[in-house]
Each structure stands twice: as C-alpha cells, then as structure tokens.
Amino acid sequence: MAGRIDYISNPKRQEHLYATYQTEGATPEFWKNLARENQLDFKTSGTTGKCIEGREFIIALPESFVEYKSDDVVRIFTDSFHKRYDVECSAALHHNKKMTNYHIHLVFSERKMLEHPEVKIANRNMFYDEQGKHRRTKKEILDEQGNIRAGCSIIPKGEAYESHIFTKKEEWFKSKAFTREVKEMFTEIINCHVKEESEKLSVFQQGGAYLATKKIGKNNPKEAEIRADNAARQEWNRTVDVALVEGVPEADILKVKQEEITDKTVQSIRAHGWLPDMLRQIIRGAEDLLQEMIFKFKLPPKPVPKIDLQEWNDMWILMDKLQKQSQEMKQAQQEISSMKKQLSETKGFFKGKERKSLESKIKQTEKLEKRIHTDMEQNVKQADYPDVQSFAKAYHKSEELIREYNKDLREWKNQTAQKKQTSDPPTKASVLKKLHSYQQEGRQQSKWTKSQ
Known part of the structure; x- marks a missing residue:
C-alpha cells in the first residue's frame, strides 16, 4: 500500500498531480507497519490470492471543481471520510493524461491503531514453516540435508514472535452497503459545491x-x-x-x-x-x-392548454421535440435491425464488398442513433431536468392535470352565463400549484451515472 500511495502522490510519477493530503496518523511508518501486519495475518491464514493491505476509492469530480483551490478540494473529501469512519487516509487530486477526468484517489486503512499494542516474547526458540505456521521442533523445518528449508524461519528466545498494533479488519468495509453509503456521502458533498443545478448528481x-x-x-x-x-x-x-x-x-x-x-x-x-x-x-x-x-x-391525444401557463407551454414544446427525436431513433433502430438481418444473410466469397457496405451503413446509423439520444439528454438537462425519465414523469403527471383542468373549465363555462374576461377560473390556482410540485419533483431527481 505504501507503493500505491507513492504512485498516486509522487509528482515524478504523475503528470497532472495538483494536491495531496493525509490525515494526521497516516505517516509512512503507519502504512509500513500496516502492510507488515496485513502480510503476516494473510500468510498465517493460509489464504490464496493477493493480500489486501488497504482499500481505495476513486472520486470523479465535475470539471467545474478546477475553479476551487485544489488543496481545499482534496482536504474536504478526505476529512469527511475520516470523520465518518475514523480510519487513516491518504489522498491525491489528479487529472488524467487527456485532461478529461478530474478525480481524487482516496486510500484508507481497514484497521485502526490499538491503544495498547499486543507483543508476545518467545520464551524459547520458535520455528515456522513456509506457510508461517508454528512448528514444535527444528527438525520439522529442515530438509533432508539438515538445512533450513527456504521460506522457513526461526525466532530466537527473547525476541518478539507475534505483535499486533492494529485492530482486526473491519468487515463493514467489504460490504456493498458501505460502498453505497460512501457514494451517497461523496455525492452530497459534490452537490453542495457545484455552481450549476445541472451538475448535481445522485447514486444510481x-x-x-x-x-x-x-x-x-x-x-x-x-x-x-x-x-x-x-x-x-x-x-x-x-x-x-x-x-x-x-x-x-x-x-x-x-x-x-x-x-x-x-x-x-x-x-x-x-x-x-x-x-x-x-x-x-x-x-x-x-x-x-x-x-x-x-x-x-x-x-392519447394531447390537449391544447387554454390557460396562460408558460411553464406548461415550455414542457409541451420540449415534449414535442423529444417525440420527434424518438421517432427518428425508432426509425434508426428499425433500419439497424433490418440491415443486421440483411448482413447475416449476405454470405459467400463474392459478397465481401456488399458486406462492407452494409457494415459501414450500420455504423453510420448507430452513430446517428447515439447522437439523437445525446441530443435528447441535453435538451432535458437544459430545461433543468437530470434525465429523460425525470422529465417524462413530470410531463405525464402534468398532462393529466391539464386535461382535468380543461374539463373543469368547460363545465365552468357551461354553468356560467356571463364570464368576466379578467377573472381566473376557480381551479386555476390549485392546478398551477399541483403542476409546480410535479415539476419540482422531476427536477429534484438526479443520477450519479446511468453506468458506473
């Protein structure tokens, strides 16, 4: 783990290193002792595989965070983690080589330092085999020529044969629940510091x-x-x-x-x-x-709003745009499916040119499909919605309310002999209030990434 920490925090090994930060106890000696104890426990357990000396989170940051002081950025995330879980941490703030991924590497210990270290002193010579298991006699670690086998060891009388300066590993750190909890914590920190509402995130x-x-x-x-x-x-x-x-x-x-x-x-x-x-x-x-x-x-046919409701008009215009884009995407998907079927049926030595043409058309249509989808996502984000799902949910709820309003409005007109041109329908205020709540509900939903 000391090697990993050096790798992420050494300016000679990182082209775009902006800042490093360590909690008070995360000294080189701490990581060295931690690695030694982890390796000893791993060897004693007889477990196969690779010893885990520490764990690491990579925190992807919005590019707008480059405007903040790098030392402050890495300190806020590291101290928040340290305060919550009370383990030592070392962190470094980087950009990747292409300068497209602003991120923090946060390395943390799964163990804590014991207040009173446990040290056991040998009252006689102690013999250990290749697996680190204690043997009663020296003969058990000798080869046929009477030499100590490679990997075996002897701890002389009077020396420490076992010491523990750390607690056992915290099993909670291996759980999916812990990972999700940390993601939620880091997401909250990011959302508190982003300047644009569209940059806010949430856990998938x-x-x-x-x-x-x-x-x-x-x-x-x-x-x-x-x-x-x-x-x-x-x-x-x-x-x-x-x-x-x-x-x-x-x-x-x-x-x-x-x-x-x-x-x-x-x-x-x-x-x-x-x-x-x-x-x-x-x-x-x-x-x-x-x-x-x-x-x-x-x-169902979309009702035409008969009230002066700018927010609803904006939603209606955006939905109309998305529906046209979805039609284009459906057409592209159908074309891709048809061409792929045609490609699978185009066989034979003399069909190479035809196959290449089909493969090229498929790639171009797939690019078109992806571009349309990207445009759809950008359109809803520009309207302060995090994704298509959130907008669609708010839109369809709002559409239902508008139909209800129009029905009530017609009934109200039939019942009213004389309508004051300047008066508002009696249900308008409640409809506006409900519609606004649904729009807020849609905007409040955001995501970490649909991938991760």
Whole structure:
C-alpha cells in the first residue's frame, strides 16, 4: 500500500498531480507497519490470492471543481471520510493524461491503531514453516540435508514472535452497503459545491428502469467482455428513454426488466453457469420486447392548454421535440435491425464488398442513433431536468392535470352565463400549484451515472 500511495502522490510519477493530503496518523511508518501486519495475518491464514493491505476509492469530480483551490478540494473529501469512519487516509487530486477526468484517489486503512499494542516474547526458540505456521521442533523445518528449508524461519528466545498494533479488519468495509453509503456521502458533498443545478448528481437507483454500466479497470483481462456488456446495457437504457417519451408506463418497463432480464439471468446462471455472452443475449431479447411495446403503444391525444401557463407551454414544446427525436431513433433502430438481418444473410466469397457496405451503413446509423439520444439528454438537462425519465414523469403527471383542468373549465363555462374576461377560473390556482410540485419533483431527481 505504501507503493500505491507513492504512485498516486509522487509528482515524478504523475503528470497532472495538483494536491495531496493525509490525515494526521497516516505517516509512512503507519502504512509500513500496516502492510507488515496485513502480510503476516494473510500468510498465517493460509489464504490464496493477493493480500489486501488497504482499500481505495476513486472520486470523479465535475470539471467545474478546477475553479476551487485544489488543496481545499482534496482536504474536504478526505476529512469527511475520516470523520465518518475514523480510519487513516491518504489522498491525491489528479487529472488524467487527456485532461478529461478530474478525480481524487482516496486510500484508507481497514484497521485502526490499538491503544495498547499486543507483543508476545518467545520464551524459547520458535520455528515456522513456509506457510508461517508454528512448528514444535527444528527438525520439522529442515530438509533432508539438515538445512533450513527456504521460506522457513526461526525466532530466537527473547525476541518478539507475534505483535499486533492494529485492530482486526473491519468487515463493514467489504460490504456493498458501505460502498453505497460512501457514494451517497461523496455525492452530497459534490452537490453542495457545484455552481450549476445541472451538475448535481445522485447514486444510481438499482430498482429503476435503467441498467448500470460497469467501470473497466486498467489491464482488466475481461475488458472486451465488459465493453460488450456495457454497450448492450446502454442500448437498453436508450430504448427505455424512447419508451418513456412515447408514454409507455414505467411500471410496464420495470416489469419487462424484471421478467426478461433479472429473472432470466438468474435462471440461466442456475442452469448453465456464467456464459460470456449470456447477459447480452438476454438484454437484446428484452429490448426487442420493449420496442414492440413502444411501436404498439398509442398516446392519447394531447390537449391544447387554454390557460396562460408558460411553464406548461415550455414542457409541451420540449415534449414535442423529444417525440420527434424518438421517432427518428425508432426509425434508426428499425433500419439497424433490418440491415443486421440483411448482413447475416449476405454470405459467400463474392459478397465481401456488399458486406462492407452494409457494415459501414450500420455504423453510420448507430452513430446517428447515439447522437439523437445525446441530443435528447441535453435538451432535458437544459430545461433543468437530470434525465429523460425525470422529465417524462413530470410531463405525464402534468398532462393529466391539464386535461382535468380543461374539463373543469368547460363545465365552468357551461354553468356560467356571463364570464368576466379578467377573472381566473376557480381551479386555476390549485392546478398551477399541483403542476409546480410535479415539476419540482422531476427536477429534484438526479443520477450519479446511468453506468458506473
């Protein structure tokens, strides 16, 4: 762990290092002692694999944070973690080589220093084998020639044969609940300091309609597989956005996700174990089903607001734009599906040129589809909504209220012989109040990332 800390905090090893910070007890001697005790415990346990000497979080920051003092940024996050969990930390603030990822590496100990270290002194020579296990006699660690075997050791009488200056590892730090708690804490810190409302984040909601993507670590041997899985997940998420804009109920989307993705994944693993392309096939099957729902689903006719409600007009204009974009995306998806089918049927030695042409058209159409989806996301963010899902939820609730208002307005007109031109309908104030609450509800929902 000392090597890792040197790597993230050494200006000779980091091209874009802005600041480092350590809690009071996180000295080089602390990390050295911690590593030694972790290694001894690991060896004694007989566990295979790699010894974990400490743990690390990488905190992605909004690029706007470069405007703050780097020392303050790294200190706020580190001290917040230290105050909450009372463990020593070392941190460093970086940019990646392309200057596109502003982030903090925060390394922390899973153990705390004991107030009274435990030291055991040998009252006779102590013998240990290659696994670090204590043996009663010296003969048990000798080879056939009477020499001490490699990896065995002897601790002379009067020396310390066992010492503990740290507590045991905190099991809580290995749990998913802990990771989620830390994400929520860091998200809250970020949201308190961002200057733009659109930069606010939240932790990915596991029970929602979207699928989370996985981060690909450096030199990950399964990089290609994870990239392919992420692409399938992102395609599902884009289709979900189309479904939401088209008015497919979120409950129906969640049902498809549960039955066609979650349940089938569990069933497949139980029956066949983990297969590399299994998840992608399941997601594509669920996506096909969801697309069928989108194509068959019919939106009720949109009522034309008869009240001077600028916020509703803005929402209506934005929804109209999103629906046109969703139509373009649906068309692109259909073209991709058709071309892929045609490509699969185009075989033979003399079909190479035709296959290349189809592959090129597919790539271009996929780029178009992704660009449309990016435009959709940008449009809702410009209107102060974090994502399409949040806007669609607020819009459809608001649309229902507008229909209710128009119905009440017609009834009110029929019942009123003479209408004062300057008076407001009696239900207008309540409708505006409800509509505003739904818009606020939509704006308050934000996400960490649909991937992570």
